[in-house]
Structure formats: structure tokens, C-alpha cells
Amino acid sequence: MTHINxxxxxxxxxxxxxxxxxxxxxxxxLTQKQLGSIVYCTGSLVGQIETARKLPTLQxxxxxxxxxxxxxxxxxxxxxxxxxxxxxxxRQVAELEGRTVEICAFHTSLVHGLLQTKAYxxxxxxxxxxxDLDDRTAVRLARQRIFEKEKPPVFWMIPGEGAxxxxxxxxxxxxxxxxxxxxxxxxxxxxxxxxxxxxxxHAGLQGSFDLFRFPSDPTIVYTEGYGSGHPTAxxxxxxxxxxxxDHLQAAALSLKDSAELIRRVMxxxxxxxRDSGGDRVA
Numbered sequence: 001m002t003h004i005n006x007x008x009x010x011x012x013x014x015x016x017x018x019x020x021x022x023x024x025x026x027x028x029x030l031t032q033k034q035l036g037s038i039v040y041c042t043g044s045l046v047g048q049i050e051t052a053r054k055l056p057t058l059q060x061x062x063x064x065x066x067x068x069x070x071x072x073x074x075x076x077x078x079x080x081x082x083x084x085x086x087x088x089x090x091r092q093v094a095e096l097e098g099r100t101v102e103i104c105a106f107h108t109s110l111v112h113g114l115l116q117t118k119a120y121x122x123x124x125x126x127x128x129x130x131x132d133l134d135d136r137t138a139v140r141l142a143r144q145r146i147f148e149k150e151k152p153p154v155f156w157m158i159p160g161e162g163a164x165x166x167x168x169x170x171x172x173x174x175x176x177x178x179x180x181x182x183x184x185x186x187x188x189x190x191x192x193x194x195x196x197x198x199x200x201x202h203a204g205l206q207g208s209f210d211l212f213r214f215p216s217d218p219t220i221v222y223t224e225g226y227g228s229g230h231p232t233a234x235x236x237x238x239x240x241x242x243x244x245x246d247h248l249q250a251a252a253l254s255l256k257d258s259a260e261l262i263r264r265v266m267x268x269x270x271x272x273x274r275d276s277g278g279d280r281v282a
Contacts, residue, residue: 025046100213108159158195158252182262
């Protein structure tokens with residue numbers, strides 16, 4: 001275990017979080033085991049978080065804030081901690097997601113990370129690398145907290161129809177993922193239009209891309225390669241991709257027809273999934 005004297009709070013957001021957690025705990029006169037019992041975890045886990053060897057969760061942070069009277073400090077730090085755990089090349093994208101007022105996303109074969117369920121995200125991230133999978137999944141899901149802001153961004157997602165059929169994580173995972181997409185039917189801030197196979201040749205054949213729009217800053221186009229991301233505000237690229245997105249929306253199914261297709265694929269391809277108690281999964 002790293003000794004507290006060797007923990008540098010300036011080394012990273014995770015180190016700073018651990019340093020502050022220990023400082024508040026000791027000021028409250030609590031042992032790691034005592035704090036663990038209050039926030040419903042083990043003293044060992046508290047120690048691992050304090051020494052930057054384990055990522056904290058939102059639930060842990062909220063409970064620790066209350067138990068230690070931090071004024072919400074740990075919960076506020078958590079966003080920085082999670083962002084710091086993203087691949088270096090992706091951190092700018094997470095920053096864009098946090099500032100944007102509108103995201104327009106086109107992805108051909110995957111559900112966008114901002115709408116992925118835990119099981120789906122875990123299956124995607126674990127396809128080639130099982131190391132630290134729990135933490136990497138938690139970091140991806142933490143990006144979805146942008147929808148919990150007082151003024152969340154408007155999100156438009158155009159998945160290719162293939163994303164509904166690409167069986168990632170097995171039938172139960174796909175059933176849950178498609179049900180999750182359907183849960184946004186009545187949410188005007190999150191809109192899903194499926195680009196059907198019947199669209200044929202379309203404006204997105206060159207690949208997936210995202211558009212980030214801001215109140216005053218220039219629009220950013222983001223494309224991604226293997227292990228690299230490419231954000232640009234080049235006016236010609238922005239104009240081209242904005243036009244492409246308009247054409248993709250025109251070729252895609254309506255919001256209502258998209259929901260009907262998602263529901264049909266969920267029921268016909270992935271069947272009726274039931275939980276351990278025998279109840280139907282929504």
C-alpha cells in the first residue's frame with residue numbers, strides 16, 4: 001500500500017481525490033473500516049481509493065460527501081477523475097461533450113457511447129482487452145452524466161440499421177440495449193433516427209462522425225481512427241459534414257418509424273428476455 005506521505009495530490013485527479021478523501025476522513029476521526037461501514041463498503045476499498053489504486057464510484061462519492069461533510073467536494077472531483085482515465089487522445093472529446101449544446105452523431109455499426117448500457121459498453125470495450133474492464137466501463141458510462149445537467153445538450157443519433165443486428169454481448173445484452181434506446185421515445189432532447197439498409201448509397205459511406213455545436217464557438221467535427229481521434233473546426237470540413245448529416249437525416253427513418261424498427265428487432269431477433277425472478281425485462 002502506498003504510504004500517505006508518498007501520495008502526491010498533484011500527480012493526477014485520482015491522486016488528489018484520494019488525498020482529499022483521507023484528509024477528510026482523518027479530520028472526522030474515522031478509520032478506513034469505520035468509514036467503510038458508513039458508506040456500505042469495506043475498509044480495504046476505502047484504502048485503495050485513498051491510495052489511488054481504485055476508481056471511486058458516484059455512489060461512493062455521494063455517500064462519503066455526506067458522511068464526511070465535504071460540501072459535495074468528492075462528487076465534484078469525480079468528473080475530473082473519470083475524464084483523466086480516458087485515453088489521452090479521447091479526453092478532448094469528453095471536454096467537448098461537456099460544453100456542447102447539441103451533438104449530431106452518425107455511427108454505422110455501433111450504438112454511440114453516450115447511449116450504451118453497462119453490459120453493451122463492457123462487451124465493446126472487452127472485445128480485445130479485458131484488463132481493468134470494470135474501471136474502463138465505469139469511465140465510459142460516466143460520460144453520460146452530461147444528460148443530468150440542468151441544461152443538457154440536445155443529442156441526435158443516427159445509427160445504421162446494422163447496429164441493431166450486430167450482436168454485441170449476446171441476445172440479453174442486445175435486448176437490454178435496444179430497450180434502453182426505446183426509453184428515450186418521449187425525450188425531445190435525445191432523438192434516434194435509424195438509417196435503414198433500404199437507403200442504399202448514402203452520404204455517410206466514408207465513415208462515422210460527430211458534430212459538436214456551441215452557443216458562440218465554432219462547430220467541431222470529430223472523426224476517429226484506431227487509437228486516435230481527429231477533431232477539427234476547419235470551415236470546409238464542418239460545412240461538408242453538416243451537409244452530409246442533413247442528407248443522412250433525410251434518408252433515415254422518422255423518429256416514430258425508427259422506434260418501431262428498434263422494437264421489432266428487439267422482439268423478433270433477441271426474443272423476450274427475463275430476469276432471474278422470471279419477470280420480463282423492459
